[in-house]
Amino acid sequence: MASRQSNADAHPKRVLVTGGAGFIGSHLLDLIVTPDAEITVVDNLSTGRIENIAHHLPGVRFIEQALDDALRTLQEERPFDQIYHLAAAVGVDLILEDPIGSIETNVEQTSALLKYASTHGNPPTLIASSSEVYGKPGASVFSEENDILLGPTTTGRWSYAHCKAIDEHLALAYTQTRSLPTVICRFFNTVGPRQSGRYGMVLPRFVQAALKNDPIQVFGDGRQTRCFCDVRDVVAVLPKLLKNQDAHGRVFNIGTDHSIEIRVLAETVINELASESTISLVPYSDAYPEGFEDLRHRRPDLSRVQELTGFTPTITLEQTIADIASSSLHAKTPSKENA
Numbered sequence: 001m002a003s004r005q006s007n008a009d010a011h012p013k014r015v016l017v018t019g020g021a022g023f024i025g026s027h028l029l030d031l032i033v034t035p036d037a038e039i040t041v042v043d044n045l046s047t048g049r050i051e052n053i054a055h056h057l058p059g060v061r062f063i064e065q066a067l068d069d070a071l072r073t074l075q076e077e078r079p080f081d082q083i084y085h086l087a088a089a090v091g092v093d094l095i096l097e098d099p100i101g102s103i104e105t106n107v108e109q110t111s112a113l114l115k116y117a118s119t120h121g122n123p124p125t126l127i128a129s130s131s132e133v134y135g136k137p138g139a140s141v142f143s144e145e146n147d148i149l150l151g152p153t154t155t156g157r158w159s160y161a162h163c164k165a166i167d168e169h170l171a172l173a174y175t176q177t178r179s180l181p182t183v184i185c186r187f188f189n190t191v192g193p194r195q196s197g198r199y200g201m202v203l204p205r206f207v208q209a210a211l212k213n214d215p216i217q218v219f220g221d222g223r224q225t226r227c228f229c230d231v232r233d234v235v236a237v238l239p240k241l242l243k244n245q246d247a248h249g250r251v252f253n254i255g256t257d258h259s260i261e262i263r264v265l266a267e268t269v270i271n272e273l274a275s276e277s278t279i280s281l282v283p284y285s286d287a288y289p290e291g292f293e294d295l296r297h298r299r300p301d302l303s304r305v306q307e308l309t310g311f312t313p314t315i316t317l318e319q320t321i322a323d324i325a326s327s328s329l330h331a332k333t334p335s336k337e338n339a
């Protein structure tokens with residue numbers, strides 16, 4: 001499909017990245033930082049780390065502030081040409097530990113960002129959403145137009161999915177009623193160097209345990225499947241979507257459709273890192289509060305993003321595991337997990 005581009009889309013000069021010191025945001029910076037781009041990162045470092053982006057400073061402007069506060073200052077400035085909105089409260093453990101803070105962050109910050117964008121030049125704006133939005137439908141392959149089936153509001157885990165679904169509705173409403181060009185990306189499990197294991201992310205947790213030869217804790221029976229896509233593959237498609245007008249006002253699954261059982265993932269980590277770790281199965285009832293619901297299978301239908309951009313992930317899981325391990329071993333500063 002041919003894409004129509006404005007000058008600002010083709011040569012974005014001023015770019016705002018919210019949550020840019022986080023895992024996905026920092027890899028996006030590695031891709032989009034060029035000598036002639038003026039990039040501003042807003043991040044309150046709640047889960048992000050300055051070490052993730054230190055190699056881009058001071059060329060990239062870094063504002064350490066909550067997004068809504070930073071937007072009040074930014075409204076005095078020239079509008080941005082593009083916005084990537086990645087700031088959010090992320091990770092099952094964080095959502096369960098701080099439900100009010102997480103819900104407020106995930107709804108109010110996105111609302112503030114969309115309001116700002118629509119009143120400051122209407123730049124193409126990418127909104128990070130999640131495969132969690134699908135909830136627990138009967139199908140194991142998730143397509144963007146599928147019905148969603150979320151669990152009850154009495155189960156705290158689902159608040160993240162509800163918030164991201166509201167973010168999507170709000171972004172689409174801004175496109176429909178205020179002509180703000182938004183692109184919604186539903187990330188499936190994204191993995192790679194710099195991801196923190198502190199808030200329940202599975203692969204960094206497994207790699208850390210394997211490097212210490214500690215038992216790897218696999219929740220449930222380990223037969224649940226997920227699709228893990230390297231973050232460097234994921235970020236590569238984001239600028240392509242944002243500059244393509246045919247992507248505006250639409251939702252895209254982003255990830256890989258290669259499934260793996262979590263137990264096999266643990267075995268792969270052990271083999272790749274020549275670790276002496278054993279696998280220990282932990283019942284969900286011991287790992288999470290009562291009533292926690294997990295999903296057996298989750299795999300994206302990628303035909304929409306492939307059709308528009310030719311998106312094909314290229315980095316193998318084995319390579320990702322090796323890179324996570326090597327970046328953990330070479331980290332100069334203690335990570336939050338060790339702090």
Ligand SMILES: NC(=O)c1ccc[n+]([C@@H]2O[C@H](COP(=O)([O-])OP(=O)(O)OC[C@H]3O[C@@H](n4cnc5c(N)ncnc54)[C@H](O)[C@@H]3O)[C@@H](O)[C@H]2O)c1
Nearest residue numbers: 019022023024043044045046047048066067087088128190
């Ligand atoms: N990593 C995944 O597998 C995955 C999957 C689905 C969706 N996502 C989405 O992708 C986006 C990026 O996730 P990530 O994995 O990089 O997580 P992350 O926690 O590393 O990044 C989020 C960043 O947002 C910042 N932040 C949080 N609240 C903020 C606020 N109020 N103001 C300013 N900054 C704030 C954090 O400090 C952090 O740097 C999020 O929107 C997340 O919901 C990620």
